[in-house]
Amino acid sequence: MCGDCEADTSKLIADHIRRHGGDPKLFWDPDNLQCLCKHCHDNDKQRAEAAERMAGRIGGV
Template identity: 60%
Template structure:
């Protein structure tokens, strides 16, 4: 488990100051934000973590 160190915008603000300041935030660790979240926002497919029992984590 890694401590969350980044406040991430749930909906990308794309430079909109209202969304930047008033949008919903979620806590993420820096590696997840920099790798996974940025990949999703740039048109890539989300990365789904799979647990040792073969089921997606967080489902």
């Protein structure tokens, strides 16, 4: 998300591009995985997913 490259892979988090929701096919799909730095995963990605969830609730009402 930030575009930074981290040589120390212990600082990277494997992230699902699309939420898998318990679907094993999506969970293990290599095309659904990306590496994010901890900051992007814990902040930017979580904020984006929360906004998606809110939009889904509002749109479905």
